[in-house]
Amino acid sequence: MDLLSLRVKIEVRRREPETPLQEFRALRYILQFFITGSAMALGFFLLIFLVLGSSIQAMSVDDLPGWMGEINSKKTEAEILSQKAQIIDPTRIIQLAWKPRAFLYKGFLSDKECEHLKQLARNKLEKSMVADNESGKGVLSDIRTSSGMFIDKGHDEVVRRIENRMATWTFLPEENGEALQVLKYEHGEKYEPHYDFFQDNYNIQMGGHRIATVLMYLSNVTKGGETIFPNAPDYRVKDDTWSECAKRGLSVKPIQGDALLFFSLTTEAKTDTSSLHGSCPVVAGEKWSATKWIHVDSFDKQRKAGGCEDENVSCAEWAAMGECEKNPSYMVGSENNPGACRASCRVC
Numbered sequence: 001m002d003l004l005s006l007r008v009k010i011e012v013r014r015r016e017p018e019t020p021l022q023e024f025r026a027l028r029y030i031l032q033f034f035i036t037g038s039a040m041a042l043g044f045f046l047l048i049f050l051v052l053g054s055s056i057q058a059m060s061v062d063d064l065p066g067w068m069g070e071i072n073s074k075k076t077e078a079e080i081l082s083q084k085a086q087i088i089d090p091t092r093i094i095q096l097a098w099k100p101r102a103f104l105y106k107g108f109l110s111d112k113e114c115e116h117l118k119q120l121a122r123n124k125l126e127k128s129m130v131a132d133n134e135s136g137k138g139v140l141s142d143i144r145t146s147s148g149m150f151i152d153k154g155h156d157e158v159v160r161r162i163e164n165r166m167a168t169w170t171f172l173p174e175e176n177g178e179a180l181q182v183l184k185y186e187h188g189e190k191y192e193p194h195y196d197f198f199q200d201n202y203n204i205q206m207g208g209h210r211i212a213t214v215l216m217y218l219s220n221v222t223k224g225g226e227t228i229f230p231n232a233p234d235y236r237v238k239d240d241t242w243s244e245c246a247k248r249g250l251s252v253k254p255i256q257g258d259a260l261l262f263f264s265l266t267t268e269a270k271t272d273t274s275s276l277h278g279s280c281p282v283v284a285g286e287k288w289s290a291t292k293w294i295h296v297d298s299f300d301k302q303r304k305a306g307g308c309e310d311e312n313v314s315c316a317e318w319a320a321m322g323e324c325e326k327n328p329s330y331m332v333g334s335e336n337n338p339g340a341c342r343a344s345c346r347v348c
């Protein structure tokens with residue numbers, strides 16, 4: 001056989017069609033290649049996903065700057081809590097009435113905060129007093145039969161946080177608030193309807209009238225203990241879950257954690273008689289509440305009667321604009337309640 005015919009024979013052999021077994025093997029290799037490749041790729045992505053997932057879970061919102069719109073990622077727990085304390089959720093606020101202006105904030109305090117305030121008060125409760133209309137001094141009275149005590153402003157971190165939250169909600173500065181009063185009403189105890197604005201010349205000297213009150217409920221009450229506004233209409237049909245007393249006017253059931261904000265002065269800064277309010281007697285269970293009275297002016301800074309100082313850096317400017325004549329109660333005041341710009345108004 002010459003070389004040429006041998007080559008032709010080899011070529012012919014090479015081009016011989018593959019047997020079905022050979023075709024099957026080739027197909028199997030291709031399939032194996034694809035399946036192994038896809039499984040490896042899938043495994044690789046799964047691994048990446050697991051590693052990333054667990055590290056994201058281990059991070060908090062504070063490890064991901066900007067993740068939830070926050071600005072500073074390195075904060076202490078106290079800072080985070082106080083930042084949260086500032087957050088007011090408008091979806092939890094119910095506008096109850098415009099006369100008086102009254103709003104209910106559902107879940108304003110956490111259960112822990114309620115417990116904390118009750119714990120601070122528990123061993124220090126004394127029979128409540130009311131302000132005497134003549135002298136303004138505290139006196140015992142049948143009008144109010146609860147027991148109470150005061151927690152100093154800024155007493156601890158929790159109290160500071162709550163006071164800060166109240167200032168944010170009411171848009172009224174913390175310095176205008178009195179110390180927090182915690183009250184406990186037992187069976188049959190009540191607070192007859194009264195005004196929070198003053199009718200005496202003594203109390204008004206410190207911070208002027210009380211403009212608003214924040215009343216926080218620290219417990220649930222089985223029956224009774226509702227806060228009532230007898231001069232404000234309430235068109236709801238009240239079933240047997242309400243006490244008889246609560247059926248005479250706008251009333252609010254004490255629910256642990258809820259806070260009631262109402263204003264004792266109108267938007268024209270006049271005393272609002274529709275703000276008459278009280279606490280119905282407790283019929284079953286006991287009622288705990290905490291009250292913050294807020295004044296029109298700073299309660300922390302006590303004015304010295306007869307003193308001759310400007311209390312605001314803008315006094316001279318306001319006086320030059322004629323405010324001493326246009327706004328005498330604030331600028332000049334009276335002997336018992338001196339104004340803020342006596343020096344610039346030249347009345348001392």
Ligand SMILES: O=C(O)CCC(=O)C(=O)O
Nearest residue numbers: 191226227278279289291
């Ligand atoms: O406890 C209440 O519902 C009313 C309390 C109150 O009237 C007050 O503290 O001024």
